[in-house]
Amino acid sequence: QVRLVESGGGLAQVGGSLKLSCAATGTRYPITVMGWYRQAPGKQRELVATSGGGTKYVDSVKGRFTISEDNAKNSVDLQMSSLKPEDTAVYYCYVYLGVIAAGYWGQGTQVTVSS
Numbered sequence: 001q002v003r004l005v006e007s008g009g010g011l012a013q014v015g016g017s018l019k020l021s022c023a024a025t026g027t028r029y030p031i032t033v034m035g036w037y038r039q040a041p042g043k044q045r046e047l048v049a050t051s052g053g054g055t056k057y058v059d060s061v062k063g064r065f066t067i068s069e070d071n072a073k074n075s076v077d078l079q080m081s082s083l084k085p086e087d088t089a090v091y092y093c094y095v096y097l098g099v100i101a102a103g104y105w106g107q108g109t110q111v112t113v114s115s
Contacts, residue, residue: 002026002104004093009109017081022093022106024074032098034069034076038089045092051076083113
């Protein structure tokens with residue numbers, strides 16, 4: 001059973017930084033894509049950044065967030081800088097195993113940016 005363990009997050013000031021980490025265990029197949037999504041109160045879950053076959057960022061975080069993947073450890077980090085109040089959300093780690101066409105979600109970690 002694939003399990004994603006997230007860490008990091010918490011409270012930050014506007015303009016501050018936080019780092020999220022996610023480690024996948026129980027994967028019998030190679031991970032095709034690793035990434036981060038977020039969901040703010042009253043809004044739909046949205047893609048923040050993905051890594052796998054090239055990195056991709058939502059426009060609102062470009063230049064501020066950096067995703068990095070460690071294939072040997074099946075882990076992915078999201079370094080968040082120049083944080084804004086609109087970055088406040090629950091952040092979810094996501095992995096996709098292309099061989100079995102299956103995706104898995106972490107439990108979510110809260111990020112709150114206060115002004």
